[in-house]
Amino acid sequence: MNTPGPDDTLCPIAHSTGLVGDRWSILIVRELLMGQSRFQDLQAQTGATSQMLAARLKRLEADGLVERSAYSQRPLRHEYRLTAKGRHLMPVILALRTWGEQWCKPDGEGPATRMFHRACETELELDGQCPTCGVLVAWTEMRGQPSEAWADERRQRAADFKDHLRAAPGQPQD
Amino acid sequence: MNTPGPDDTLCPIAHSTGLVGDRWSILIVRELLMGQSRFQDLQAQTGATSQMLAARLKRLEADGLVERSAYSQRPLRHEYRLTAKGRHLMPVILALRTWGEQWCKPDGEGPATRMFHRACETELELDGQCPTCGVLVAWTEMRGQPSEAWADERRQRAADFKDHLRAAPGQPQD
DNA sequence: CAACTTGGATATGAAATTCATAGCCTTATG
DNA sequence: CATAAGGCTATGAATTTCATATCCAAGTTG
Numbered sequence A, B: 001m002n003t004p005g006p007d008d009t010l011c012p013i014a015h016s017t018g019l020v021g022d023r024w025s026i027l028i029v030r031e032l033l034m035g036q037s038r039f040q041d042l043q044a045q046t047g048a049t050s051q052m053l054a055a056r057l058k059r060l061e062a063d064g065l066v067e068r069s070a071y072s073q074r075p076l077r078h079e080y081r082l083t084a085k086g087r088h089l090m091p092v093i094l095a096l097r098t099w100g101e102q103w104c105k106p107d108g109e110g111p112a113t114r115m116f117h118r119a120c121e122t123e124l125e126l127d128g129q130c131p132t133c134g135v136l137v138a139w140t141e142m143r144g145q146p147s148e149a150w151a152d153e154r155r156q157r158a159a160d161f162k163d164h165l166r167a168a169p170g171q172p173q174d
Numbered sequence C: 001c002a003a004c005t006t007g008g009a010t011a012t013g014a015a016a017t018t019c020a021t022a023g024c025c026t027t028a029t030g
Numbered sequence D: 001c002a003t004a005a006g007g008c009t010a011t012g013a014a015t016t017t018c019a020t021a022t023c024c025a026a027g028t029t030g
Helices: A012-020 A023-033 A039-046 A050-062 A090-103 A148-167 B012-020 B023-033 B039-046 B050-062 B090-103 B148-167
Strands: A066-072 A077-082 A113-117 A142-146 B066-072 B077-082 B113-117 B142-146
Touching (some): A012 B023, A012 B090, A023 A039, A023 A090, A023 B012, A039 A050, A039 A077, A039 A148, A050 A066, A142 A148, B012 B023, B023 B039, B023 B050, B023 B077, B023 B090, B039 B077, B050 B066, B142 B148
Antiparallel strands (some): A113 A142, B066 B077, B113 B142
């Protein structure tokens, strides 16, 4: 009776949130945009459980945001990549980044990713202004560079996840 | 063990999604940005159940996105408004709008909300470009105008919700 | 002044989602 | 043949969300 639902409405925001209106989907898209493509890497960096990840990837694929392709035929392994539709979520991710940096960080500890204007290689303001050019830069004209600290954190996460895997499957301990 | 969690990370996107990484929060923020402020209006336009709405408003208030104030002392009634922190989610909402319009709409039926450049009153492209000025316009320089169809849909939703209320509380029928 | 309405919620139990943990399958490797 | 890597699926418990009903205080009606 309720739930106007993502489809019975003209509102584009309701449509969008119907597809990516949950924490996991957003984090998965973030990872794919950062260039990760393998199941385990996505799992390690998002912190999703394997079934959450599998379910979300399936839904993202069904919704046309993600494409699955085999990167190895012999043991048949797949990788996940964003489609054009998926890549165009970049502005959403960037907006969440800006807001998170401005309003959710404990103090001024510098952005996790520094963004640069491709045209002049100037580092951009959080809001996308280029101090050199004095314009708001489109996302297609930006280049991102993770800070050392953020890269370290991600490496750490990857390592922890490998350990976590090593601990679980076989025998719990002994 | 898993869940890097919104707080144990430098990633601003994880922080953001920790606060507004769910469908209802986003739709509620959308409504507040559109100027709605009363519980029932929020409920009617988002389609959330009253407890979802109450819970989310409470959380949004605790997180500093929303402020509650009494608009009537006598029967003590409250209204909800975005704080500066909440208002600055506009770019996220606009990005979701753009993406929804470009990738989720059935066909070209015109945007639900038309956006204009305050400076020149030109209608903006979906991506925020101003055809007249040739620049990407910042959200603070925009003005939105709901289409007639979208306004109608919202009026309809409000009316349906009133009916729905009238039907439920007393006796189902007879 | 009893009955009803309005705005803003809370209570309850059922249904759906998510979680932690464990296991499966295929191929390669020792 | 035992083990490992990579990518999932199964299971049952814990948590969240839902639909529906109810509550409460203050006006309004009659």
